[in-house]
Amino acid sequence: MRFSRVFLIVMDSVGIGELPDAPRFRDEGAHTLGHIAQRVEGFRMPNLEKLGLANIAPLHNMPAVANPQAHYGKMQEISMGKDTTTGHWEIMGLHVAVPFNTYPDGFPAELIAEFEERIGRKVLGNKVASGTDILDELGEEHMETGNVIVYTSADSVFQIAAHEEVIPLEELYRICEVARELTLRDEYAVTRVIARPFVGKPGSFTRTSNRHDYSVKPFAPTVMNRLQDAGLASIAIGKISDIYADEGVTRAIRTKDNMDGVDQMLATMKEEFTGLSFVNLVDFDAKYGHRRDPQGYGQALMEFDARVPELLSALQENDLLIITADHGNDPTHHGTDHTREYVPLLVYHKQMDAGSDLGIRQTFADVGATIADNFGVEAPAIGESFLKKI
Ligand SMILES: O=P(O)(O)O[C@H]1O[C@H](CO)[C@@H](O)[C@H]1O
Numbered sequence: 001m002r003f004s005r006v007f008l009i010v011m012d013s014v015g016i017g018e019l020p021d022a023p024r025f026r027d028e029g030a031h032t033l034g035h036i037a038q039r040v041e042g043f044r045m046p047n048l049e050k051l052g053l054a055n056i057a058p059l060h061n062m063p064a065v066a067n068p069q070a071h072y073g074k075m076q077e078i079s080m081g082k083d084t085t086t087g088h089w090e091i092m093g094l095h096v097a098v099p100f101n102t103y104p105d106g107f108p109a110e111l112i113a114e115f116e117e118r119i120g121r122k123v124l125g126n127k128v129a130s131g132t133d134i135l136d137e138l139g140e141e142h143m144e145t146g147n148v149i150v151y152t153s154a155d156s157v158f159q160i161a162a163h164e165e166v167i168p169l170e171e172l173y174r175i176c177e178v179a180r181e182l183t184l185r186d187e188y189a190v191t192r193v194i195a196r197p198f199v200g201k202p203g204s205f206t207r208t209s210n211r212h213d214y215s216v217k218p219f220a221p222t223v224m225n226r227l228q229d230a231g232l233a234s235i236a237i238g239k240i241s242d243i244y245a246d247e248g249v250t251r252a253i254r255t256k257d258n259m260d261g262v263d264q265m266l267a268t269m270k271e272e273f274t275g276l277s278f279v280n281l282v283d284f285d286a287k288y289g290h291r292r293d294p295q296g297y298g299q300a301l302m303e304f305d306a307r308v309p310e311l312l313s314a315l316q317e318n319d320l321l322i323i324t325a326d327h328g329n330d331p332t333h334h335g336t337d338h339t340r341e342y343v344p345l346l347v348y349h350k351q352m353d354a355g356s357d358l359g360i361r362q363t364f365a366d367v368g369a370t371i372a373d374n375f376g377v378e379a380p381a382i383g384e385s386f387l388k389k390i
């Protein structure tokens with residue numbers, strides 16, 4: 001059947017087991033959901049379990065159900081990266097064959113020098129770091145000197161941290177625009193510049209929700225562009241508009257946190273439109289995965305699970321709900337980076353009788369291909385539609 005509205009939820013970083021090529025990413029054995037289920041006392045996701053979550057892969061203390069309410073499966077990432085941008089672009093039909101540039105030894109001196117000159121401030125850090133550790137290390141010096149903290153990670157990111165009372169937000173955003181301009185050059189090719197404002201006193205700094213991402217534009221049209229071109233809605237909730245640099249976005253809705261993301265998606269369910277409503281729930285990744293906090297991650301998953309009945313009951317007859325993820329971030333794994341994993345796939349609509357096994361999908365782009373197929377727009381270069389199977 002054809003659906004008039006598709007609701008797509010990306011649970012950021014909720015992977016479901018290592019991919020065959022995980023060793024290339026030093027991620028053997030990673031299993032975000034599996035290890036959380038093992039580690040967190042009493043962890044259950046009763047609503048997603050009913051849909052078939054534990055039918056996808058064995059999960060500790062979460063038996064597979066006999067009659068899953070949703071179609072279920074898992075998807076492999078074919079792109080050469082495990083970052084948010086790569087994962088999301090693949091979901092919407094792009095194969096990121098050449099990995100984005102990363103800077104394990106910090107950014108080149110000449111880039112930093114030009115950046116410093118343009119912004120009239122010096123740079124602190126310029127290395128790979130966890131965003132909270134680097135505030136403990138350099139936050140106080142930043143407050144004393146007004147120099148900006150620049151750091152990166154295993155991802156292609158140029159992150160700029162500044163205290164909101166030392167550098168006003170507007171100035172930080174201007175500084176980020178300078179960084180964006182410089183790092184778009186081919187020789188640097190950084191995927192994202194990220195403003196990382198924070199508040200508080202030394203020893204108790206906290207980052208604020210005024211984070212802002214400046215992403216490169218997708219290198220080719222995505223399924224979202226196709227929807228927009230066809231006059232359909234492509235509503236972006238949370239980080240989605242940043243991740244696609246506003247390409248193929250007909251309306252962007254910002255969110256404060258995961259629960260706000262769910263609220264905003266529910267709000268779009270009450271509206272009348274034809275097309276896509278697409279949310280990214282980033283807290284799993286940013287607040288718990290990178291912080292290697294399995295307890296917090298588990299709680300956040302259970303909080304999301306508790307909202308699933310609301311989402312299901314707000315669906316109309318011709319709506320399709322797809323729940324998936326963009327990469328892993330196993331909070332029990334070494335380091336603080338993402339992990340190369342399969343992502344879960346749950347597909348539900350009101351007119352289905354019973355859930356079936358969608359198997360192992362060869363690429364995340366099967367989601368984009370299905371959405372394109374559903375709305376009759378040009379299919380992406382990769383991905384196989386599962387529309388007929390649901
Ligand atoms: O450690 P924090 O600042 O949270 O940064 C994380 O967030 C970045 C963007 O998602 C990732 O590349 C990772 O570095």
Ligand SMILES: [Mn+2]
Binds near residue numbers: 012013084085285
């Ligand atoms: Mn992500």
Ligand SMILES: [Mn+2]
Binds near residue numbers: 290338
């Ligand atoms: Mn992340």
